[in-house]
Every structure is written in structure tokens, then in C-alpha cells.
Amino acid sequence: MSQEPGLNAGPNLAPAERLERTVLAAMSRPSLRYLGALGLCGLLVLMLFAIWGVIIWQGMGIAGINHPVSWGVFITNFVFWVGIAHSGTLISAVLYLFRARFRTSFNRAAEAMTLIALSVAGLFPLIHLGRVWIFYYLLPYPSERLIWPNFRSPLVWDVFAVTTYMLVSAAFFYIGLLPDLAILRRRLQGWRSRVYGWLSLGWSGSLDEWRHYNRVYLFLAAFATPLVASVHSIVSWDFAVSIVPGWHTTIFAPYFVAGAILSGSAMVFTLTIPMRRILGLEAYIQVDHFEALAKILLFTSLIVSYSYICETALAWYHGNLFEMEQFRYRSFGDYWFLYWIMILCNSLLPLTLWRKSWRRNLRWLFILSLLVNVGMWLERFVIIVNSLAREYSPYAWGTYQVSLAELGITLGSFGLFFAMFLLFCKLLPVLSMTEIKERL
Amino acid sequence: MEPMQVFHDREEFLARLRELRDAGHGWRDLDIHMPFHVHEVDEIFALPPGGVRFFALGGGVLGFAGGLAFVCYTVLSWPLITGGKPIVSVPPFLLIAYLLTILCGSLCAFGGFLLLARRPGFGEASDVDAHGDCFMVRVREEKKR
Structure with a gap:
């Protein structure tokens, strides 16, 4: 990115001055490459909204979901993006409570990632509704017959969980920003100084004030910490409280939480490795910090792998015919290829991080982060689609093919995520x- | 108003604070500004923990009680049995209460912070606009008298 004259951090500057100049340089006038990347993401966002518009106009038939697979890519995306959000809270709140010093290198980007990923995730239940203009059916209010939503339904828990997560994360992000915004007020001039002031x-x-x-930072961290565990647990109960084979299992909550932290940590690598290099933040985001985060990624990958083994073993051990068939179908059925890519990306490739030299190799960490995110997206797809495609009655079995509209909306959601992150880099x-x- | 004493070194700033404390000044007598929170300052003046905790606790209790009362009210206002479950189904209702505990506790702590730290506060003395650059201290005018 281009830097404004005078903003380059010189070697003779005081450390605090150098830090402020480096961060300000990141917020300086955008380069052509930045604008190009933003423009590309903007096109993907346009595509998302255009396809959504067509879906609203013509109906859900455009999407590939149909009986028996009525939850497809849209719900996969919802679970994926909520999962991505989790690592932000883990890095900012949990590591704050544990006083992990390396968190300061990542916490701002990770908190921004949380908010952005939640915003993207929030679109998918709305898209999946089809008739989005009656979205308020999701909210807790008495209908015209004075009947309230069923609070025993996990879909209503989801509304409360995701809304709470969004608001608490936003408060935590904003509180953390306050002193830095005051620094921007001092460093910038004119209308920008007034806005940041x-x-x-x-x-x-x-x-x-301090x-x-x-105290408020500590309390918000303490409140956000249980949300790391509970929000994705609640998302997992969308599946686990049903009686669908492959979904109805008690290990889903910890399995989903570990998966969420795995994919979120991977996304932190995906975002911060290029950000560090392009914005010249090498002095502040060090290889040691990446190594510490790589250990979290490895640890959560091991938990996820254990969950894969555990759920398969449970299905085999309790001898339920439908459950056993489900896990056979996952591994060797219509979507076997996706299942084994998932195992490769989420369980096998992260094992390379046992070696210190691989944990410190930023190129490998970046590539691995992309592969883990592919694997984690596939994990949600495999869980959702396989179970619905092969429930109890063979007469109700079917398969699901992702339509171009669903593919376009998925790509658009990545465009939206990266566009919002690029804007964050320039504005905050x-x-x-x-x-x-x-x-x- | 007396200008601020400015320090770029943290230890010099702390030494000055200790001098002021030994001269009989409490933290309320002083106008202190810091680029980041220095924990030694809390020890020098034995700072009380502040009132944000009461907002957090109050919000949390309110959220839990309100959440539980809310879901119980909704099912009792039109008792429909769904899925053979009890009208007041404690485990799922506790989940809503738990989420509202966190939500209300967090938002009340945030609101309490704004109230106690008197934010937003604009149009104050311009010398504090230098926030983030240095440590500053001065004895408040009224305390000198």
C-alpha cells in the first residue's frame, strides 16, 4: 500500500512514535492494488445481492435445496461464518483473561473478524427464509393470534445466541478502540480528526477513565468468554436435538466449538499474514506470535479429529442400523470425496504443525489456513447434506446438487467478508x- | 490553570506521583493522564475498584430474572403443549435466561462505564488532546487552595 510522505517509520524514532506512524501509514491513501482488491470483492458482493434479488423475485426453486435435503449450502455457510467468528472472541477475551501477551498482535484484527463474520453469517438465515420480508417471525413477539415463538426450539435459541454474541462482541470491540481513536484524533487533521474525536x-x-x-474491559472479557463455548454449542443443537441419524449425538457441542476455533484461527492466519506483510507490521506481529497461534490451531485440530473418530466409533458401538448406515454413507457414499478432503484438511495436514520449523513457516501457515478453511466448510456440508440425504426411509432418500445461485451467493459472502475487512484496515x-x- | 507536567518516561512519572502522594495529595487532588493504564498508579494511590462491577452484577441479575420471567410469561399466557414437553420447560428456558444474563450484564457494564467515566465528554481542556503521547500530571486548582 502507498504511504503518505513522512509517515514511514524511521529507525531513530521512539518506539511509541514508530508504532503510531506504522499504524497511521496503514490507514493512509489506498494503493491501486488495494482498490483493485476492494473492487473485486465489491463485484462479488454485487453478485450476492443480485442473486438474492432473483431468489426473492422468483422463489427458492432457483436454489438446489429441495426435499429431502432442505438445508444445504445456505445453512452450511451460516454455520461456517458463525464458526469463523469464534476465534476472534477466543483471542481477544479468553487470552486476555489468561494474560497471553501475544494476543495484542492479533486481537484488533480478530475482533473485527468476529463482527464481520457474524454480519455475513446473519445474512444466511434471511436468504434461507426465501420470503425475507417476514423475517420478523424469527423475533420473540406475539403474533396476531397472541402466540409467542416456541422457546423450546433451538432455532429461537439461535436468534438469542447470535444476537447476544453480536452485541457483546461489538461492545468489546468498541471499548478496546476508544483510546486508539483518541490517538487518531491527535494524529490526524481536519474532518478526520473531528470524526475520530x-x-x-x-x-x-x-x-x-482508565x-x-x-474494569469494564475485564467484565466484557468475562462475559464474552462463556459465549465462545455456548454460541456454537447452541448452533450445534440446531442439529443435535433432532432425531436425524448423524446429528442426534451429545458430542456435537464440544465438537462444533473446537471446529469453530479451528476455522477461526485459520482465518486469523489468512487475514493477518498478508496484512502483516503489506502494511509492514513485522515488528509488531512476530513469528513467535504466529507460532503460539499455530499451537492453538494444532490443539483444536486434534480435538476435531478425536470427535471424528468418536462419532464414528459411537455409531458402530451402539449398533443402531440407521446410525451405522449414515457413517458408512458419509465415508463411502455419494459425497465420499468431500469427506476425505475434509479429513485431509482438518486432521492430517495440521499434524505438520508438530514440527517447530513448520509452525514458524509463514508461507506454510498461510497455505494451511486456506486448506483448513476449505476443510471446515466441507465439514459442515458433509454433516448437513449427508444426514438429510439418507434419513430413515429408503423411499425418502435423495441427493443434493449445489446450484449456481447457491455457489454465487457463497462466493459473494466471501467477497463481502474480505471487502469489509479491507475497509476495516483503512478506517480503523x-x-x-x-x-x-x-x-x- | 497551571500547565500539565509532562513526562515521556514512565519511571519519572511514577516517581513524581509518589512525591505528590507523600506530599499529602490523594488521586482525586490530581489531574493525571496516561497513554495506557499503568498498574503501579493503582498501587501508589490504593485506588478503589470503582462501580462498574455493580452495573455488571445488576445487569446480569436483571437479565437472568427478566429472561426467565419473560419465557415463563409467554408460555403461561397461552398454555399450548408442544412436543409433549412441560409447559414450563426448565432446561431450554434456562438457556434463554443465561443468554440474557450475559447480554444485559455486558450492556449494563458498558452503560455503567460511560456513566462513571463521564463519556461522552466533549469540549474539555485542549491539553488532554495529547492523549497517547505522554504522561501528564498537575495538582487541581481547587485542591491547591
């Missing part, structure tokens, strides 16, 4: 300057 709520860094700030400080100054 307004956004910083007039933050002055007084002792009284005293209350520290990508590093938590205040927290990094503490350890300089």
Missing part, C-alpha cells in the same frame, strides 16, 4: 496501539 467520546486518558475502563487502527505501548 467524536467516535472516541472525548477520551482524554485520565486516571478516572480506572473504569479496565489494525493494531491495538495502546496495548502494544504497554509492552514496548
Whole structure:
């Protein structure tokens, strides 16, 4: 990215000054490459909304979902994007409570990733509804017959869980930004200074502000921490409380949470490795920090692999015919190819991270992160589609083919995610300057 | 108003604070600004923990009680048996109460912070616009008298 004159961090500057200049340089005038990337993502976003418009106009027949596979790519995308959000909270809140020092390198980008991924995830239940104009049926209100939603339904739990997650994450993100916004107020001029000053709520860094700030940050971290475990558990119960073979299992909650952290950690690599290089943040996001995050990725990959083994073993051990057939079908049925790619990406390739040299190889970490995300997307697809394609009665079996409309919307969601992240990089400080100054 | 004493070194700033404390000044007598939170300052002045915890606790309790009361009200206002489950189904209703505990606790803590830290506050003295650059301290005018 191009840097404004005078913003380049020189070797003789004080560490705090160098940090501020580096972060400001990242927010300087966009380069052609940046604009090109944003334009490409913008086209994908346009495609998403255009296809969604056609679906609204012509109906859900355009999508590939039909009986018996009535949950397809849209729900796969919903679960995938909610999962991506999880690692942001893990890095920002959980690692804060454990006082892990490397979190300051990633926490701002990871928190932004959480909010962006949740925004993208939120689109999919709406797209899947078909008749999006009656989205308010999802909300807890008494209908015209004064009947409330059924609070025993996991779909209603989802509304509460995702909304709570979004609001708590937004509050946590904004609180963390306040002192940095005040720095931008000082460093920038004109209308930008006024806007950031307004956004910083007039933050002055007084002792009284810091005293209350520290407490609220701690409380928000403490409130957000159980959400890391509970939100994806609740998403997993969308499946687990049904009696569909392959879904009706008690290990789904920890299995989904581990998978969410695996895919979220991978996405942090996908975003921060290029960001570090393009924005010149090597001094602040160090290879040691990536190595620490790689250990989290390896650990969660092992939990996910254990879950794959466990659910297959459980199906075999309790001898239920439908359950056994489901797991045979997953491995050797119509979608066998996707299943084995999933195993390769989520269970086998992360094993390379046992070696220190691979954990410190940023090229490999970047490639691995892309492959893990492919694997995690496929995991959701495999769970959802296989189980619905082969339930109890052979007369109700069927297969599912992803339509071009679904594929376009999926690509569009990636475009939306990356476009919003690119905008974040230009509009807000990508590093938590205040927290990094503490350890300089 | 007396100008701020400015420090670029953290240790010098802390030494000055210790001097002021030994001279009999409490933290409320001083106008202190820091680019980041320095934990030693809490120890020097033995700072009380502040009131945000009461907002967090109050919000959490309110969210839990309100959430539970809300779902119970909805099922009792028109008791329909669905799926053979009890009208008041405790496990799923606790889930809603749990989520509202977190939501209300977080939002009340956030609101409490804004209230106690008196944010938003615009149009204050311009010398504090230098936030993030240095440590600053001065004795408040009224405390000098």
C-alpha cells in the first residue's frame, strides 16, 4: 500500500512514535492494488445481492435445496461464518483473561473478524427464509393470534445466541478502540480528526477513565468468554436435538466449538499474514506470535479429529442400523470425496504443525489456513447434506446438487467478508496501539 | 490553570506521583493522564475498584430474572403443549435466561462505564488532546487552595 510522505517509520524514532506512524501509514491513501482488491470483492458482493434479488423475485426453486435435503449450502455457510467468528472472541477475551501477551498482535484484527463474520453469517438465515420480508417471525413477539415463538426450539435459541454474541462482541470491540481513536484524533487533521474525536467520546486518558475502563474491559472479557463455548454449542443443537441419524449425538457441542476455533484461527492466519506483510507490521506481529497461534490451531485440530473418530466409533458401538448406515454413507457414499478432503484438511495436514520449523513457516501457515478453511466448510456440508440425504426411509432418500445461485451467493459472502475487512484496515487502527505501548 | 507536567518516561512519572502522594495529595487532588493504564498508579494511590462491577452484577441479575420471567410469561399466557414437553420447560428456558444474563450484564457494564467515566465528554481542556503521547500530571486548582 502507498504511504503518505513522512509517515514511514524511521529507525531513530521512539518506539511509541514508530508504532503510531506504522499504524497511521496503514490507514493512509489506498494503493491501486488495494482498490483493485476492494473492487473485486465489491463485484462479488454485487453478485450476492443480485442473486438474492432473483431468489426473492422468483422463489427458492432457483436454489438446489429441495426435499429431502432442505438445508444445504445456505445453512452450511451460516454455520461456517458463525464458526469463523469464534476465534476472534477466543483471542481477544479468553487470552486476555489468561494474560497471553501475544494476543495484542492479533486481537484488533480478530475482533473485527468476529463482527464481520457474524454480519455475513446473519445474512444466511434471511436468504434461507426465501420470503425475507417476514423475517420478523424469527423475533420473540406475539403474533396476531397472541402466540409467542416456541422457546423450546433451538432455532429461537439461535436468534438469542447470535444476537447476544453480536452485541457483546461489538461492545468489546468498541471499548478496546476508544483510546486508539483518541490517538487518531491527535494524529490526524481536519474532518478526520473531528470524526475520530467524536467516535472516541472525548477520551482524554485520565486516571478516572482508565480506572473504569479496565474494569469494564475485564467484565466484557468475562462475559464474552462463556459465549465462545455456548454460541456454537447452541448452533450445534440446531442439529443435535433432532432425531436425524448423524446429528442426534451429545458430542456435537464440544465438537462444533473446537471446529469453530479451528476455522477461526485459520482465518486469523489468512487475514493477518498478508496484512502483516503489506502494511509492514513485522515488528509488531512476530513469528513467535504466529507460532503460539499455530499451537492453538494444532490443539483444536486434534480435538476435531478425536470427535471424528468418536462419532464414528459411537455409531458402530451402539449398533443402531440407521446410525451405522449414515457413517458408512458419509465415508463411502455419494459425497465420499468431500469427506476425505475434509479429513485431509482438518486432521492430517495440521499434524505438520508438530514440527517447530513448520509452525514458524509463514508461507506454510498461510497455505494451511486456506486448506483448513476449505476443510471446515466441507465439514459442515458433509454433516448437513449427508444426514438429510439418507434419513430413515429408503423411499425418502435423495441427493443434493449445489446450484449456481447457491455457489454465487457463497462466493459473494466471501467477497463481502474480505471487502469489509479491507475497509476495516483503512478506517480503523489494525493494531491495538495502546496495548502494544504497554509492552514496548 | 497551571500547565500539565509532562513526562515521556514512565519511571519519572511514577516517581513524581509518589512525591505528590507523600506530599499529602490523594488521586482525586490530581489531574493525571496516561497513554495506557499503568498498574503501579493503582498501587501508589490504593485506588478503589470503582462501580462498574455493580452495573455488571445488576445487569446480569436483571437479565437472568427478566429472561426467565419473560419465557415463563409467554408460555403461561397461552398454555399450548408442544412436543409433549412441560409447559414450563426448565432446561431450554434456562438457556434463554443465561443468554440474557450475559447480554444485559455486558450492556449494563458498558452503560455503567460511560456513566462513571463521564463519556461522552466533549469540549474539555485542549491539553488532554495529547492523549497517547505522554504522561501528564498537575495538582487541581481547587485542591491547591
